[in-house]
Amino acid sequence: MTAPARLSGLELPAFATPGIKGPGHGSPAGAGPPRNRMAVAVFSLIGAFLAFYLLASNLGWTPPVPCGAGDCGTVQSSKYAKVGPVPVSGIGLAGYLALLMLSLAGLQGRLASSRSIPLLLFAGSLSGFLFSAYLTYLEAAVIKAWCRYCVASAIIITIVFAATLPELKRIRGGSGP
């Protein structure tokens, strides 16, 4: 067990000290685990379920996705629904799971103050956000059909991306909320 560290008279919890290389990394003393990472974890998990459902439907593991407007089929059967042999929903699932793992890791004592977690979280969510924006553009301008589940996923990744913005501060060396 790591002994509590003393810094300028303040006693920090043991979980906050390992890996600290300078001031401001991880959560400030007494602030608790980063709340933005909790939000990333929750929304990434929701996104992962959604992506898995679309992937399962795409691979024929489930009955047709009930779409209502009937445009989900158009989107899912378009040539843009796959990148090479990989369904877009599969890429989404992998992305959401990676963000979920990173955010959960970023809530654990030893890793909370890691320098790489903020970078990976921000880079991952930014990639997802840009990819999702591109897919939304394709739906609107090229396929000219909307899939409500894809739109829901776009909203989720936007929330996840917004929730990772405080990581920028941690990347630069400040402390996030």
Added chain:
Amino acid sequence: MRNFYIIILAVAVIGGGVLFYAMRGGSAAVEPVDLGELEQQELIDMAQPAGVYGDPDAPITIMEFADYQCGACKQFGLFIKPQLDAAYIRTGQAKLVVHDFPRFPHAFLAARAVRCAGDQDRYWEYHDLILHSQEDWSPMKSVTGHFNDLAKELQLDTRAFGDCLASDSHADVVTANLRLGEALGVTGTPSLFVHRGGPPVIRLGGSGFLDIQQAIEGEGEN
């Protein structure tokens, strides 16, 4: 942190439950449903044909039990039907009545899709289109997108069509058609019967135009 783990757990449980429900079948029917025990007359009443081509009052009925995923049914629907049309249907002598006999993996959903188009009075157009594109959708793992595309191509009300396809609409009638075929001894598709509204009901050994011509001419002589 405790609240966070409770929220994560709740999301996992709800998400898992929804996925489990969806993967068990959700509300979209893709295979025969349980109709329970039915009397013979109940089954006949329930097994309404998918489509009637020609004058409903025509004296001779040509009954086809069809599977939209079967290659021979495509041949019958696209090449034999026009010949029957010219020889017997347009003249008002006969009508073609199509019953569903879905056996191939996507055939049940296809049968429902054609009936969903029938709800918008576009049964025969969708019937021909789904047979025309059979080789495109038959190898697909998921055919919903293609069926929705066909509805779009025919400029159907895609919202109504999509809702119909994603539900269990017509699942009972398609199942009743299948059971009627089984009760009549149908084992393959297309299976054809010719009658004049009652016995004798002639079961055809083949599905070529000459088989039907022979049955109609012979039946007419009786």
